[in-house]
Amino acid sequence: xxxxxxxxxxxxxxxxxxxxxxxxxxxxxxxxxxxxxxxxxxxxxxxxxxxxxxxxxxxxxxxxxxxxxxxxxxxxxxxxxxxxxxxxxxxxxxxxxxxxxxxxxxxxxxxxxxxxxxxxxxxxxxxxxxxxxxxxxxxxxxxxxxxxxxxxxxxxxxxxxxxxxxxxxxxxxxxxxxxxxxxxxxxxxxxxxxxxxxxxxxxxxxxxxxxxxxxxxxxxxxxxxxxxxxxxxxxxxxxxxxxxxxxxxxxxxx
Numbered sequence: 001x002x003x004x005x006x007x008x009x010x011x012x013x014x015x016x017x018x019x020x021x022x023x024x025x026x027x028x029x030x031x032x033x034x035x036x037x038x039x040x041x042x043x044x045x046x047x048x049x050x051x052x053x054x055x056x057x058x059x060x061x062x063x064x065x066x067x068x069x070x071x072x073x074x075x076x077x078x079x080x081x082x083x084x085x086x087x088x089x090x091x092x093x094x095x096x097x098x099x100x101x102x103x104x105x106x107x108x109x110x111x112x113x114x115x116x117x118x119x120x121x122x123x124x125x126x127x128x129x130x131x132x133x134x135x136x137x138x139x140x141x142x143x144x145x146x147x148x149x150x151x152x153x154x155x156x157x158x159x160x161x162x163x164x165x166x167x168x169x170x171x172x173x174x175x176x177x178x179x180x181x182x183x184x185x186x187x188x189x190x191x192x193x194x195x196x197x198x199x200x201x202x203x204x205x206x207x208x209x210x211x212x213x214x215x216x217x218x219x220x221x222x223x224x225x226x227x228x229x230x231x232x233x234x235x236x237x238x239x240x241x242x243x244x245x246x247x248x249x250x251x252x253x254x
Contacts, residue, residue, distance in 0.1 A: 005035040006055030007132050009083070009091055013049030017042050018203070019079060020158060020193060031083050031091070033136060036162035038079035041203040042210070054095050056125050078139060087135070094128040153178055153185070154192040158200070165204050166228040171197045206242050209235075213251045220247045 008031070015026040018041040026032060032040075034055065083091065101121050108114045147155070157174050168174070174197060175185035189197045205227060212223045224235035239247045 004055040005058050008032045009052045011050045013046040015045035015049050029082050031081055033079040036159045039158040039162050041207045098124050150188050150192055153188050161204055169201050202242055213247055
């Protein structure tokens with residue numbers, strides 16, 4: 001499963017999410033950054049929640065952003081902001097423009113024209129993403145704040161967890177990545193966030209499962225495979241343990 005980064009604009013309803021900065025409520029007009037650097041867990045969402053999403057593969061955007069933003073600046077950024085009406089319109093217009101060109105691309109068969117339009121779409125997508133990343137960068141102080149060692153451990157864990165949770169769901173794995181004992185590692189994560197590493201692992205995995213199951217045509221076996229479970233039965237048991245319902249029951253809730 002490819003890792004993406006991007007932005008989500010809430011257009012209706014409300015949702016509550018947990019991030020490393022605490023719990024926050026999403027409401028219409030709010031733009032949310034989606035990136036392994038800003039891990040989030042969705043707690044609740046209203047039945048009328050609607051959002052528009054623009055994403056790109058992480059390898060297409062990260063090299064550009066990393067030229068200007070260092071890892072030490074990431075914790076200083078709150079991964080959500082309320083846009084003005086004008087900014088919302090601009091974001092939606094940019095997405096509509098990209099979608100129009102994507103529709104045109106499906107109608108073009110000439111290889112050279114297809115390649116040229118594909119490049120235009122890629123550049124438009126990158127421009128829109130970087131333009132809105134620039135809005136978030138206004139939060140940065142003139143002098144970057146020094147991160148504590150414990151905060152670094154927490155941030156590195158959450159980034160690694162978002163990237164690797166489909167293959168690795170043990171505390172030992174993430175402790176080893178930072179050359180720490182599982183106990184010491186767990187103490188730091190608990191003190192920094194209020195949750196244990198295992199709680200974070202389960203929350204991230206279930207959150208991802210719920211996102212996949214919200215698509216009505218998605219089969220449970222495909223979700224299990226995308227999340228790295230050895231078979232459908234194991235995933236069903238895991239999901240029910242942590243949510244109190246089966247994946248199929250959750251999917252029927254719509």
